[in-house]
Amino acid sequence: MGTTRLPQPFTDIEVFVADWSLATQREREQKRAASTAEELKLVYRILLPRVDPMLEYLNQYSLDKVPADAKRLFYLTLSFAEIAPFVECYKGEPRVLNSFEERRFIAVHADRLA
Amino acid sequence: MATAIFDVNKRWSEEYPELGTDPVPTEPCISAEYFELERERVFRKVWLYVGRQEEIPNPGDYMVRDLKACRTSVIFVRGQDGTIRGFHNICSHRGNKLAWDEAGSCQNFSCKFHGWVYDTAGQLVGVPDEEFFHNFDKADNGLVPVATELWQGFLFANVDPQPSQSLDDYLGAWGKRMSGFPYGELTARYAYKTELKCNWKVALDAFSEGYHVNVIHGQSYPDTFTGKNNPMCHLPEVRFYGPHRSCIVYGNPNHKPSPAAAIAYRFGESVTKRSGSQDQLPAEVNPTRSAEFGFDLDVIFPNLLLHILPGMWFTHQFWPLAVDRTLWEGRAYWRPAKTPGERFAQEFNNTVLRNAWLEDTATMEATQEALSSGVKTHFHLQDQEILIRHSYKVLEDYVGFYTENGNA
Numbered sequence: 194m195g196t197t198r199l200p201q202p203f204t205d206i207e208v209f210v211a212d213w214s215l216a217t218q219r220e221r222e223q224k225r226a227a228s229t230a231e232e233l234k235l236v237y238r239i240l241l242p243r244v245d246p247m248l249e250y251l252n253q254y255s256l257d258k259v260p261a262d263a264k265r266l267f268y269l270t271l272s273f274a275e276i277a278p279f280v281e282c283y284k285g286e287p288r289v290l291n292s293f294e295e296r297r298f299i300a301v302h303a304d305r306l307a
Numbered sequence: 308m309a310t311a312i313f314d315v316n317k318r319w320s321e322e323y324p325e326l327g328t329d330p331v332p333t334e335p336c337i338s339a340e341y342f343e344l345e346r347e348r349v350f351r352k353v354w355l356y357v358g359r360q361e362e363i364p365n366p367g368d369y370m371v372r373d374l375k376a377c378r379t380s381v382i383f384v385r386g387q388d389g390t391i392r393g394f395h396n397i398c399s400h401r402g403n404k405l406a407w408d409e410a411g412s413c414q415n416f417s418c419k420f421h422g423w424v425y426d427t428a429g430q431l432v433g434v435p436d437e438e439f440f441h442n443f444d445k446a447d448n449g450l451v452p453v454a455t456e457l458w459q460g461f462l463f464a465n466v467d468p469q470p471s472q473s474l475d476d477y478l479g480a481w482g483k484r485m486s487g488f489p490y491g492e493l494t495a496r497y498a499y500k501t502e503l504k505c506n507w508k509v510a511l512d513a514f515s516e517g518y519h520v521n522v523i524h525g526q527s528y529p530d531t532f533t534g535k536n537n538p539m540c541h542l543p544e545v546r547f548y549g550p551h552r553s554c555i556v557y558g559n560p561n562h563k564p565s566p567a568a569a570i571a572y573r574f575g576e577s578v579t580k581r582s583g584s585q586d587q588l589p590a591e592v593n594p595t596r597s598a599e600f601g602f603d604l605d606v607i608f609p610n611l612l613l614h615i616l617p618g619m620w621f622t623h624q625f626w627p628l629a630v631d632r633t634l635w636e637g638r639a640y641w642r643p644a645k646t647p648g649e650r651f652a653q654e655f656n657n658t659v660l661r662n663a664w665l666e667d668t669a670t671m672e673a674t675q676e677a678l679s680s681g682v683k684t685h686f687h688l689q690d691q692e693i694l695i696r697h698s699y700k701v702l703e704d705y706v707g708f709y710t711e712n713g714n715a
Contacts, residue, residue: 251648278527289665302498
């Protein structure tokens with residue numbers, strides 16, 4: 194329970210922390226690419242109404258001083274940012290349609306902590 | 308709020324009749340001979356963008372750029388006096404590569420072959436067993452300098468030992484128009500790169516028009532850069548400045564954000580928001596402050612695309628590696644986020660932008676392969692693809708392939 198704990202108003206979505214509270218872009222891209230459309234659409238549907246209140250809650254902290262529980266919440270919002278375009282633009286497909294080979298697209302900042 | 312509405316049905320061939328309307332040869336994209344002439348007459352002669360000064364902020368910081376298009380590797384290092392200098396990355400002793408990493412920080416550069424040492428001003432300061440050299444003066448054997456100058460924090464280099472122009476003169480009227488945008492404040496960088504199996508111009512051309520937007524970006528940016536007043540993403544403005552060029556990409560003022568995009572709008576900047584102030588833009592960029600301004604798209608000859616809009620900017624650069632290979636670098640820049648909300652907005656926008664770049668690059672390698680058959684000898688460019696037309700004309704001005712060789 195300890196390492197998946199989220200701040201109080203958001204304990205109901207702790208179930209997503211293990212899979213989606215990911216600190217680097219590399220992890221978030223890889224997780225999204227390895228998911229099914231059903232999985233992406235489910236996460237999107239559950240998180241969409243919560244993201245605005247999550248960010249309102251998180252904005253009480255400056256970006257460099259977010260405590261551990263809130264940081265897990267913050268990484269969830271970044272995963273939502275990674276997932277949402279695939280649900281909204283590509284019907285949940287985990288890949289861009291008509292795309293260059295994604296694994297050849299190197300993100301120089303892939304391992305940078307958010 | 309500005310109410311200026313763009314005229315998106317101008318005929319650019321009437322505004323710029325000197326560029327003509329004929330089909331344009333495909334040969335420059337597949338000819339090994341043309342590639343070598345480009346290397347000698349363009350890339351080894353003009354100012355080339357190599358990075359931002361923020362990449363090497365402190366004395367001793369350096370970055371190495373492997374410029375195959377110039378047939379050399381160059382070290383850019385910030386000296387103890389704060390000045391950034393460029394040097395060919397080669398030891399004066401027996402030609403070994405001096406700096407083997409991509410970037411770093413040092414007090415001196417030491418050659419890993421025999422231990423020769425150079426300081427960050429390029430002076431040779433250490434030669435082991437020096438007294439056994441013949442008539443040798445360290446002062447005459449420092450690193451070979453590369454002309455290096457800054458414009459608005461953009462670092463440019465020119466490997467010509469005697470550049471024909473200063474950087475300011477090279478950028479000319481274009482440089483004056485694009486000065487004053489807060490490039491140096493928007494420094495949070497998201498950078499992508501890949502090696503494309505295509506000629507650098509096939510990649511450059513793909514980003515130099517809006518004609519592809521409906522088809523290529525129909526899913527990533529629907530209804531964003533097109534609208535009822537402009538269904539084909541026509542360019543509201545096109546300008547030329549000697550070898551350089553610019554255009555405005557249309558922005559749909561009636562664009563409805565997706566649910567996630569609307570959240571991002573509430574917490575930070577966006578590529579598509581268009582509701583905020585345009586004060587950051589230089590005076591000559593969207594001078595009417597039309598609400599239909601999407602972003603400015605500029606090409607600095609030969610191979611740099613620079614795009615600006617309020618709150619962010621991004622570049623594409625295409626480095627020739629071979630006639631059919633190119634290093635592409637795509638970089639987006641934002642104001643460093645202070646809050647989690649701002650950081651979220653950047654992450655969402657960068658995901659959509661990255662997806663659009665994946666769409667843009669999807670056709671390039673297949674196009675190169677098809678062109679290499681030689682079956683199609685000409686491109687047919689429509690009026691809105693005039694930036695591509697200008698690119699080939701300027702290249703031919705430098706390369707002289709068709710005039711010199713009598714190739715019709």
